[in-house]
Amino acid sequence: MAKPKITFGGSEALLGAAIFFALTNVLVREMTDMWGDQAQVAARFALVWVILVVFAKLSKGKRATIPRSKMKFAVAYSIFAATAILFFTLSIQNTSIANTLFTSNATELFIAFLLGSLLLREKITPRKLIAIGLALVGLILYSDSILVGSIGIIFGLLGGATTALCNVLAKKLKGVDLSATMRMQFGLGAVFMIVLTLIFSPNDIVRTVSIEGVAVTIVFALLLIVATRLVLYGFQHSDVNVATVILSSQLAFGALLGFFLYQEVLSPHEIISGALILCAAIIGGIAQKPTVKDIQVHL
Structure with missing residues (x-):
């Protein structure tokens, strides 16, 4: 039987990643009972790396590697992604999910726009400006104040800035095998986070061992694999500015999860903000050039 082809573009990949990353915001809190703040990041990365290596060993064919010319970008991407x-x-542990996503997306949006337009020379189109404008208005409406001095807000800003740099580096890794990139990212990231944990919080690694904590850690690792692969694919097949807008739709998804699971009630202007960001994601997808990849479906 013939193998049908499914076209899968950068927009769809990034929207899927936004949903998965919104779920991880919840799992961060669920891991708190078992792991310290830095230790849980190290545990996630180490587990993901083990899964990827085992999968590569069991897979048939030659294992892909990262070309030497791309190695510096892969190393930088791995460190920035872990950071x-x-x-x-740290932000989610010190403020609401909505505030974390607000501050991070606001920072990421501006930095990605600057880096994409100035460094990568990406074209600025009317639709792109409309999409970024809608997202910006939505983000401004989402909170009465960005710089309130709370540590949760500060970490949110730092998270957005480093994510924007990751997005540009992901663009530089276009053409590199995604599995090889992810093995490098989570392997090097795990080592980096283990070192940070041992230096800054050696007495806050494992808090209380439980079956629930182990299960959440495993689920988190699997979600990270799927979401990271979607992000890498999405940014390699997308304009950085538009891709950032689409990925910012996780703000709406995360806010909804915060409301239903943690009773983090949204005000009317926060609901309007989420709607504007979703509109920006849709317009961003329309503005994107039709770059697709054929995925073979075996029947």
Whole structure:
């Protein structure tokens, strides 16, 4: 039987990643009972790396590697990705999910726009400006104040800045095998986070061992694999500015999860903000050039 082809573009990949990353915001809090703040990032990265290596060993064919010309970008991407996730983890532990996503997305949006337009020379189109404008208005409406001095807000800003740098580096890794990139990211990231944990919080690694904590850690690792692969694919097949807008739709998803699971009640202007960001994501997808990849479906 013929193998049908499914076209899968950068917009769809990034929207899927936004949903998965919104779920991880919840799992960060659920891991708190078992792991210290820095230790949980190290545990996630180490587990993901083990899963990826085992999968590569069991897979048939030659294992892909990262070309030497791309190695510096892969190393930088791995370090910034681990740092960004650490900042998000610390932010979520010190403020609401909505505030974390607000501050991080606001910072990420501006830095990605500057880097994409100035360094990568990406074209600024009317639709792109409309999408970024809608997202910006939505983000401004989402909170009465960005710089309130809370540590949760500060870590959110830092998380957004490092994520924007990761997005540009992901663009530089276009053409590199995604599995090889992820093995490098989580392997090097795990080592980096273990060192940070041992230096800054050696007495806050494992808090209380439980079956629930182990289960959440495993689920988190699996979600990270899927979401990271979608992000890498999405940014490699997308304009950085538009891709950042689409990924910012996780703000709406995360706010909804915070409301239903933690009773983090949204005000009317926060609801309007979420709607504007979703509109920006849709317009961002329309503005994007039709770059697709054929995925073979075996029947």
